[in-house]
Amino acid sequence: MLTRRRFLVAATGLVTGTAGVTAACQSAPSDRPPSRPFHRAIVVGSGYGGGVSALRLGQAGVDTLILERGRLWDTPDEDGKRFSKMLPADTRAGWFKEVPPSLVPSFMGISVNAVAEQNPSPQPVQAGICDKVTYGAHDVFRGIAVGGGSMVNAAIAAVPTPEQVHAAFPDIDPAEFLGTYVERAKTALRISYRDMNWFEQTPYFQYARVGRKYAAAAGYGVDYNGSAYSFDYMMREAAGEVPLSALDWEQQYGNNHGRFGSVDQTYVAEALQTGHVTLRPLTEVTGIRQEPSGEYVVSTREIDRWGTEVARDEIGCEQLYLAAGVLGTAQLLLRARETGDLPNLHDELGNGYGNNGDIMVSHMLSAQDPAGTQQSLLGMINLDGRADPDNPVYASMFSMPLPVETHALGYYAMVRTGDRAVIGYDRQSDSISIDWPQSHTDHLVERAKLVFDRVTQANGVDYRDDLFEGKAFAPNTVHPLGGCVRGQATDLFGRVHGHQNLYVNDASLIPGYIGCNPFMTITALAERNIEAILAGRR
Known part of the structure; x- marks a missing residue:
């Protein structure tokens, strides 16, 4: 027409x-x-x-x-910090919100929102660093700051496979994209890589080593991604040589130290x-x-x-x-x-809006495979099933960094569906909308369930629903595309x-x-x- x-x-x-x-x-x-x-x-x-x-x-x-x-987050407040911890969080965390948006909103029946409400911030609502918006049957989280999402993401410097590059950009030579432009990005963003000897013995990645074992039992490998958070700084944190950040409840609302690769x-x-x-x-x-x-x-x-x-x-x-x-x-x-x-x-x-296949999921760990009582909130590893032509998956592993054993393992998973949505604009309210129906989220859950049924069954554990307020799968995205x-x-x-x-x-x-x-x-x-x-x- x-x-x-x-x-x-x-x-x-x-x-x-x-x-x-x-x-x-x-x-x-x-x-x-x-x-x-x-x-x-x-x-x-x-x-x-x-x-x-x-x-x-x-x-x-x-x-x-x-x-x-x-904001430009370059000046510490009276407490000597620029950013808020994840728990308890203060009003520096959310974009003009008293209660900050959280990707993991609950644990063992305890609401993260309730904890925040019981620990009121000494500051009024303000131009905080993270925002959450609901569009249809999914939630979108984004960083609002000089540096954008680089300030609040998990700093996972994942590199797409040549097949992924070709599928997304058929006109671009994958070898040139990866060899020239991804390498240029690595240099500019100061991407660092873990010392594997340290990784294999540190208590802060015990949960990741357990997750690697569970992935292998289900036939999946792992990807040891680079990070825009400095692994050298993290090792010094663990040694007690520098102030804590990744090892002290800092990530989703910014890092006071160590995130040297932010934009x-x-x-x-x-x-x-x-x-x-x-x-x-x-x-x-x-x-x-x-x-x-x-x-x-x-x-x-x-x-x-x-x-x-x-x-x-x-x-x-x-x-x-x-x-x-x-x-x-x-x-x-x-x-x-x-x-x-x-x-x-x-x-x-x-047209062409998608959420990168994002879906979050969690399962139990067996008594013989504890997550540990110390976890790094950055530098995670990923269950890597991208070679599966029928149901490719890439899932970043995380655990709850509580000082008690949780026997919990969570994933920020990315699966493939053909679902796309349209971003619309309403002139009267001067706002956009995204037509993301429940069926799109259902398809994500179906794809993710095929993966994590394999993981849970191969390791004799069950899903857990206490991290996402009664759901084993949560339609959260930090990757709108x-x-x-x-x-x-x-x-x-x-x-x-x-x-x-x-x-x-x-x-x-x-x-x-x-x-x-x-x-x-x-x-x-x-x-x-x-x-x-x-x-x-x-």
């Missing part, structure tokens, strides 16, 4: 970007308001894609502004050092539009840490890079399309169809599923995209 939007896109010839920095304008349009600030480029978001984009633009000498909705300390810090990049944290982008001159105008709302509005502004730019994560990028583009501020955006926008899929809503390097000099460079480009923890893939793809854009490749 030839809609008005499709006609406009066709009539403009699907204009998709500049031929590179050297062909771009060198100054602001002459007919613009002189009071409106102007930058050659604006990057919205400072996670993996935004950090990559800002650094490479800065290195190319492009005057670039990073706009980030969340704020790598890509963003290096971008600022170029002298061509500036950063405005606690600045939400509320709208984007394009003037007849071609200039993009970005509307912003700045708040302080406690949510008080400080200023509203309009900022102009020649090149606009959207890297606000799947939810943020989709909302900005869909709002602009539906309000007419960017009328030529493609009808594919919003898609909504602005490359080759559909954009060209193959993230140039958005219909508007020149408009780019997407984040997880929105990935078609719903990669099959392992995706931040290395997101970073590598962003590196490839910005390299091509700066060089004018098509």
